[in-house]
Amino acid sequence: MRASRFFISTLKEAPSDAEIVSHQLMMRAGMIKRLGSGIYTYMPMGLKVIRKVEAIVREEMNHAGAIELLMPLVQPAELWQETGRWDKMGPELLRVKDRHGRDFAIQPTSEEVITDVVRSEIKSYRQIPLNFYHIQTKFRDERRPRFGLMRGREFTMKDAYSFDRDLEGMQKSYKIMFDAYTRIFTRFGLKFRAVAADNGAIGGTGSHEFHVIASTGEDALVYCPTSDYAANMEAAEAVATGARAAAGAALAKTSTPKASKCEDVAKLLGIDLKQTVKTIALTADKEDGSKQHFMLLLRGDHELNEIKASKVPGLAQNRFSTEAEILEVYGCKPGYLGPIGAKGPVTVVADRTVALMSDFVTGANEEDFHFTGANWGRDMAEPALVADLRNVVEGDASPDGKGVLAIERGIEVGHVFQLGTAYSESMQATFLDENQKPAPLQMGCYGIGITRILGAAIEQNFDDKGIIWPASLAPFELVLCPMGMDRSELVKAETEKLYNAALEAGIDVILDDRGQRPGAMFADWELIGVPHRVVIGERGLKEGNLEYQGRRDTEATAVPVAEALAFIKGKIQK
Known part of the structure; x- marks a missing residue:
């Protein structure tokens, strides 16, 4: 071409x-x-x-x-x-x-x-x-x-x-x-x-x-x-490892003014975010018009995986509860919800990690208050369901037991x-x-x-000059860039010879015969991302060489004219 x-x-x-x-x-x-x-x-x-x-x-x-x-x-x-x-x-x-x-x-x-x-x-x-x-x-x-x-x-x-x-x-x-x-x-x-x-x-x-x-x-x-x-x-x-530790602290209702997020609660109380539990309120609308309310519990530093949540029995079709529903079921506004003392009927679903926690902090279902020292069995019933609800994080145990996750x-x-x-x-x-x-x-x-x-x-493949196509996907495998082809018979003859030889060898080659200045010509092909470039110039030809440069190469390589086609074929086949 x-x-x-x-x-x-x-x-x-x-x-x-x-x-x-x-x-x-x-x-x-x-x-x-x-x-x-x-x-x-x-x-x-x-x-x-x-x-x-x-x-x-x-x-x-x-x-x-x-x-x-x-x-x-x-x-x-x-x-x-x-x-x-x-x-x-x-x-x-x-x-x-x-x-x-x-x-x-x-x-x-x-x-x-x-x-x-x-x-x-x-x-x-x-x-x-x-x-x-x-x-x-x-x-x-x-x-x-x-x-x-x-x-x-x-x-x-x-x-x-x-x-x-x-x-x-x-x-x-x-x-x-x-x-x-x-x-x-x-x-x-x-x-x-x-x-x-x-x-x-x-x-x-x-x-x-x-x-x-x-x-x-x-x-x-x-x-x-x-x-x-x-x-x-x-x-x-997300795998939860280890066993639940025995309760070591008494349950206490603690003032947490204006701390509606786990991050704020942890900072206020001077504790690790991993010791907090956050509540996500979901509602499932049934075909008969009734509603089922679910309380999902995750560790404070973990994020809900909505796909996993939708696989919990009863939550195939779910939505986040409205503020009005939260007030009706829990008796307080969002940000202070927890499994202890909720007003209405609610199904508690604990993430695997939360089910193994002890002495944790959770909402008290009252604005500006949280419970500290909360423990399963002693302070509240065991969760109705335990499920994998969260996104994994770096360093979690691999489910196959053969290392940790990245x-x-x-x-x-x-x-x-x-x-x-x-x-x-x-x-x-x-x-x-x-x-x-x-x-x-x-x-x-x-x-x-x-x-x-x-x-x-x-x-996956670019730099500040443009695209760097893998050879199998590039629009052209090779571009020939003659210098002054319209002014030099020597350049024209050697360019045409190499171009025809490349075509006969089955190389997808394009000859840039537009007569552009070298800088503009090179910039175009670097932008387009052709992986192999050969420059044919009169000065190099007089020395018996062409100039080859791969798209990822930082410098050009002088190649003898007689060896150019074999050299190019070798580069393309790598």
């Missing part, structure tokens, strides 16, 4: 609405152009990267035995109504009507459509296992689209769906896809981590997320450096789910077994954010 025949449009400054590095650099490098809120045109330079991502994904999915098809962007509401997600998805699901007033969804995902395809095609156990995948545009009507391709409304994803006869088969298909994802992200040249995750709204029985490691990542990843344990913050188990930041770019029969049962997708008896298909679901990969890769 010659730069004069390609479209290159770089900017010195990023638009003011570009908040994070990847968004800023993609805009400056002319890879994307904003059309509307969370909607972007993929410009030629950016589309080249997307196509390379897609090629790697296709190769590995095909190698793993998946079969490509293409499902529609617009999907009839009836399918979504079969699974109940037409109502459950909420405003993120963009709904439209056709000219006849029929409802459709602009797909954010395709579980319903693929299940509909399979239930009409699969009749016998002899036709499975089966795995279909597609790479397709999606749309999610994000409330606050931001960060460019990282949190846009329109984006491209690879979805795959496996179908098996039983749980064992589904788990085998899941492992095949997990291994395929590991190969995909390895080929991308990115540092990544696979972590256990919560299935969330998609349903099912188990899942893993694949995260690109980046200090700017939105997600906290929990792992044990001395074992294989890894999970995202939502799913990471935390790093990541960007989710892939997710694999064991769906089980969540969709096949609701949509009656069955097959006939050897005894000609119908059974629901066991499903797995596997997604990769194709366009999100670009943002994640940049967040």
Whole structure:
């Protein structure tokens, strides 16, 4: 490719609405152009990267035995109504009507459509296992689209769906896809981590997320450096160790004026924050219109994990209690709540750590007062439930017992789910077994954010000059930068010779024949992030050399003209 025949449009400054590095650099490098809120045109330079991502994904999915098809962007509401997600998805699901007033969804995902395809095609156990995948545009009507391709409304994803006869088969298909994802992200040249995750709204029985490691990542990843344990913050188990100590202090009602937070109470009383217990009041609204009130207790320095809380019996559908409800149930305003002396009926749920505490400080259900020296059994009944309610912190014991936990930041770019029969049962997708008896298909679901990969890769690989693409994702592997090609026949001849040789060798090369000044030319390609650059100048040629510089190199290397192609091929293959 010659730069004069390609479209290159770089900017010195990023638009003011570009908040994070990847968004800023993609805009400056002319890879994307904003059309509307969370909607972007993929410009030629950016589309080249997307196509390379897609090629790697296709190769590995095909190698793993998946079969490509293409499902529609617009999907009839009836399918979504079969699974109940037409109502459950909420405003993120963009709904439209056709000219006849029929409802459709602009797909954010395709579980319903693929299940509909399979239930009409699969009749016998002899036709499975089966795995279909597609790479397709999606749309999610994000409330606050931001960060460019990282949190846009329109984006491209690879979805795959496996179908098996039983749980064992589904788990085998899941492992095949997990291994395929590991190969995909390895080929991308990115540092990544696979972590256990919560299935969330998609349903099912188990899942893993694949995260690109980046200090700017939105997600906290929990792992044990001395074992294989890894999970995202939502799913990471918080282990409580040791045994509860015997009571050593008398219960005392202590004045704590204007100290409604554990941090303020600890400071006022001159104690460690870890000796305090905070109360979180939740309410579950039942179908019959009644309410059930829950008191969740966490150590003062710990944070509530709402996903874990939703798994407590009775709290699948919960909300934070209103101030009026708190006054009615506890008899005081928020900030002074505790398990001793609450007015109304309430279910006390203690975090594992709190259940092992003694001589702790908790609210007295009276404004400006807390109890000190509180102990389970002696001063209050044992909690109705003990559960894992909190986010883990660095240094917690690893759940596998093989060390302590560490935390790093990541960007989710892939997710694999064991769906089980969540969709096949609701949509009656069955097959006939050897005894000609119908059974629901066991499903797995596997997604990769194709366009999100670009943002994640940049967040992991950049410097003050611009993007540093891994070789497998770069829009071009090599850029040739001739100095005065229009003025020197020697430079022109050697440039054309090397350019043609690189093309014949299968190198994805671009020749910058735009006639720009060296500084502007180099700045463009450093911004765009091409990993290998060769400068051809008359002075160097007279000495028999070209000048090579890798994108991460601090200095250029002189390379003999006769050895240039072999040298470049060696660098690219590393």
